[in-house]
Amino acid sequence: MIILGIESATSQVGCAIGGHEGVLASTHSSRGRRHAENLTPQIDFVREQARISLNEISVIAVDIGPGLYTGLRVGVATAISMAFGLGVPMIGISSLDLLAYPVRHCAKLIVPAIDARRGEIFHANYRQVPGGVQRISEPSVSTPDDVAADLLAHGNEALLVGDGAIRYSEIFANLRGVEAAEPSMAYPSAASIVQLAHAKALREEFVSPTELEPMYLRKPDAIEIEHQKKKIL
Amino acid sequence: MTVRLTLGIETSCDETAASVVTSENIVLSSVVSSQVDLHARYGGVVPEVASRAHVGLVNPVIAQALVEAGIEYKDIDLIAATKGPGLVGSLLVGVSAAKALSLVWDKPYIGVNHLEAHLYSCFLEEPDMELPLIVLLVSGGHTILVSMQDHMEYSILGQTLDDAVGEAYDKVARYLGLGYPGGPEIDRLAEKGDDSIEFPRPMIKEGFDFSFSGLKTAVINYVRKNPETPTEDIASSFQEAVVEVLITKARKAALETGAKGLCIGGGVAANSRLREAIYDICLEDGIHPFVPSRAYCTDNAAMVAATGWLRFKKDGPDPLNSGADSNLKLPSGE
Numbered sequence: 324m325i326i327l328g329i330e331s332a333t334s335q336v337g338c339a340i341g342g343h344e345g346v347l348a349s350t351h352s353s354r355g356r357r358h359a360e361n362l363t364p365q366i367d368f369v370r371e372q373a374r375i376s377l378n379e380i381s382v383i384a385v386d387i388g389p390g391l392y393t394g395l396r397v398g399v400a401t402a403i404s405m406a407f408g409l410g411v412p413m414i415g416i417s418s419l420d421l422l423a424y425p426v427r428h429c430a431k432l433i434v435p436a437i438d439a440r441r442g443e444i445f446h447a448n449y450r451q452v453p454g455g456v457q458r459i460s461e462p463s464v465s466t467p468d469d470v471a472a473d474l475l476a477h478g479n480e481a482l483l484v485g486d487g488a489i490r491y492s493e494i495f496a497n498l499r500g501v502e503a504a505e506p507s508m509a510y511p512s513a514a515s516i517v518q519l520a521h522a523k524a525l526r527e528e529f530v531s532p533t534e535l536e537p538m539y540l541r542k543p544d545a546i547e548i549e550h551q552k553k554k555i556l
Numbered sequence: 557m558t559v560r561l562t563l564g565i566e567t568s569c570d571e572t573a574a575s576v577v578t579s580e581n582i583v584l585s586s587v588v589s590s591q592v593d594l595h596a597r598y599g600g601v602v603p604e605v606a607s608r609a610h611v612g613l614v615n616p617v618i619a620q621a622l623v624e625a626g627i628e629y630k631d632i633d634l635i636a637a638t639k640g641p642g643l644v645g646s647l648l649v650g651v652s653a654a655k656a657l658s659l660v661w662d663k664p665y666i667g668v669n670h671l672e673a674h675l676y677s678c679f680l681e682e683p684d685m686e687l688p689l690i691v692l693l694v695s696g697g698h699t700i701l702v703s704m705q706d707h708m709e710y711s712i713l714g715q716t717l718d719d720a721v722g723e724a725y726d727k728v729a730r731y732l733g734l735g736y737p738g739g740p741e742i743d744r745l746a747e748k749g750d751d752s753i754e755f756p757r758p759m760i761k762e763g764f765d766f767s768f769s770g771l772k773t774a775v776i777n778y779v780r781k782n783p784e785t786p787t788e789d790i791a792s793s794f795q796e797a798v799v800e801v802l803i804t805k806a807r808k809a810a811l812e813t814g815a816k817g818l819c820i821g822g823g824v825a826a827n828s829r830l831r832e833a834i835y836d837i838c839l840e841d842g843i844h845p846f847v848p849s850r851a852y853c854t855d856n857a858a859m860v861a862a863t864g865w866l867r868f869k870k871d872g873p874d875p876l877n878s879g880a881d882s883n884l885k886l887p888s889g890e
C-alpha cells in the first residue's frame with residue numbers, strides 16, 4: 324500500500340509518500356505563501372525521490388483543516404483531483420490531529436493551536452492513549468485568552484503545539500504548568516499524515532473523493548454578517 | 557491532421573464549468589454548474605462561498621464533461637484552466653485541480669486568461685469567421701473594446717474608466733429593488749417599458765473608452781425625484797442609454813479599423829436589446845454580426861478549452877509551478 328499525504332492548511336505546504344515501510348520521502352516549504360505554485364511540483368519531486376510511479380499510489384490522504392482557507396483549499400482540491408484522476412480512495416485527517424500526534428509521548432494535556440487570524444486560534448484538547456493520542460474536545464475557534472482561561476479553570480498541566488501557540492506564547496507563558504512546544508512543532512507534518520493515514524487505511528476508514536469535506540469551523544463572512552444581523556434584530 | 561482534444565476548466569467566479577473541445581473548435585461537451593442561487597440571498601457573489609462550492613463541484617463537473625463527450629481521460633491531449641482574472645480563492649481551485657490531473661494523467665497543462673477566452677467564445681460557433689474583427693467584451697467585471705487583427709493578435713481600443721457595464725446593471729437593479737443578478741431582470745422589465753426618459757450617454761463622442769458611473773448616478777437621482785415613474789420605464793430608458801453608448805463605439809471601431817465582423821462576448825452579451833442592436837448596425841454597415849448563443853456569452857469552459865488549445869499551439873504548455881493571477885490583464889498587442 325502506497326499513501327500520498329498532502330498538507331497545506333497552515334503557512335507551510337508539503338507532502339510525503341509512504342506505506343508499510345514507513346515514510347519514504349517528504350518535503351515542505353513555508354516561504355512566501357506559494358501553496359498553489361509549489362504543491363504539484365513537490366508531489367512530483369517526492370514521488371521521484373521515493374521512486375514510486377503515480378499509478379502505484381493506492382490512497383490519497385490530506386489535511387482537511389482547520390487552517391487558512393485559501394491554502395487549505397489548494398491542498399484539498401489537489402488531493403481530491405488526484406484521487407479522482409487515479410481512481411483511488413481518500414483519507415482526511417484534521418490538522419489538529421496532525422499537530423498532536425508527534426507529541427503523543429507527552430503525558431500532559433495536549434492542545435494543538437493553529438493561528439486562525441483575526442485574533443483567534445483553531446484548537447482542541449487531546450490526551451495520550453496507548454499508541455497515539457485521542458481527541459477529547461470538539462475542534463473550535465476561540466481567542467487565545469479564552470483558551471488560556473479554560474486551561475486555568477481546569478488547572479491542567481498542558482503542552483501547546485502549533486503556530487497559534489507560538490504567536491500567542493506570551494498569553495500562555497504565565498499559566499502554571501502550561502508550556503508551548505518549540506518552533507519545530509509549529510506546523511503539521513506531511514510525514515504524520517502518512518503515518519496516521521496508514522493506521523486508518525489498515526482499518527479501511529476510507530472516504531470517496533466526493534465525500535471528503537474540508538473543516539472550516541467558520542462560516543463565510545457574508546453568512547456570518549447575516550447571522551449577526553439576525554441576532555441584533 | 558489528427559483531431560486533438562482539450563479539457564477546459566473554469567472556476568473564476570461563481571460558475572464551476574468543464575468542457576471538452578476539439579482542435580477544430582467543435583464542442584463535445586460543455587457542463588456549467590451555476591452557484592447563482594447560493595449567492596442570490598447576499599445580493600452578489602460572496603468569494604468564500606464561491607470558493608467552498610468549487611471544491612466540491614469541480615471534479616464531478618469534469619467527470620460529467622468527459623461522459624457527455626463520450627471520451628476517457630486517456631483521449632485528452634491538453635488540460636486548460638482559467639488562471640485569471642477572477643476571485644483568487646476560486647481560481648486556485650480550478651488551477652489546482654487542473655495541475656493535479658495534468659500530473660496524474662500525464663497531460664500538458666496550460667493556464668488561460670479568462671478575458672482572452674471570452675474574446676474567443678465567438679469562434680466556438682463560427683470557427684471560420686473572417687478577420688479582422690471588433691470584439692465588444694461586456695460583463696460584470698469588464699467593458700473592453702478589442703480589435704482583433706489575427707488569431708492571438710489583438711489590441712485594446714478602449715475600456716471602462718469606472719464601473720463595468722454589468723456592475724452598473726447590478727447597482728441600478730439593486731437600487732430599484734430588483735434582486736440579483738440584476739442584468740436579466742432589467743432586460744426583462746425593459747421589454748415592457750417605454751424608453752421615454754433621456755438619461756445621459758456618457759462619453760458617447762469621446763474616443764473608445766467608457767464610463768458608466770455617471771449614468772448609474774443619473775438613474776438613481778431621477779428615481780429619487782420621480783418616485784412615481786414605472787420601474788419598467790426606468791429599466792427601458794437605462795438599458796437604451798447603455799446600449800446606445802456600447803453600439804456607437806463598437807460601430808465606430810469597426811468602421812475605423814475596416815473590420816469584417818463585429819462580435820460580442822461576456823455575460824452582458826446575453827442582453828436581448830444589445831444582441832438586437834448589434835444585428836441592426838451590422839446590417840446597415842454591411843459587416844458580419846456575430847452574436848454567440850447565450851450559453852457561450854456567460855462563463856463557460858468551452859471558451860477556456862478552445863483558447864487553451866490556441867495558446868498551447870503558439871506558446872507551449874505552462875509549468876506545474878505556475879499559479880493564478882486574480883488581476884491578470886488582457887495582453888494588448890503581440
Ligand SMILES: [Zn+2]
Binds near residue numbers: 695854
Ligand atoms: Zn467571464
